[in-house]
Amino acid sequence: MSRDLTKTLTYLSIHLTIGFSVAYAFTGSVSMAGGIALIEPCINAVAFFFHEKAWKRVERRAQVDPFVRDAVVHG
Incomplete structure (x- = not known):
């Protein structure tokens, strides 16, 4: 299993x-909390995976292109 996938799953x-704990605290319903807890984090996990991939691409470019490196370091 790749490091990115392992990080995503953890x-x-x-x-x-x-997500479940917060939703349960607000709703008092196990089924409602379960639904909320499954939908929102799953979407975030996919976004996180691609976010990591994008940053790795930026880091690789920064090693080669001084303009990108300066933009990443100095904002």
Whole structure:
């Protein structure tokens, strides 16, 4: 399993636990909290995976292109 996928899955498990806990605290319903906890973190996990991929691409470009490196370092 790739490092990115492992990070994504561990992030997802933490997010599911927090999402369920917060949703349950607000709704008092296990089924409602479960639904909320499954939908939102799953979408975030996919976004996180691609976010990591994009940053790796930026980091690779920064190693080669001084303009990109300066933009990443200095904002």
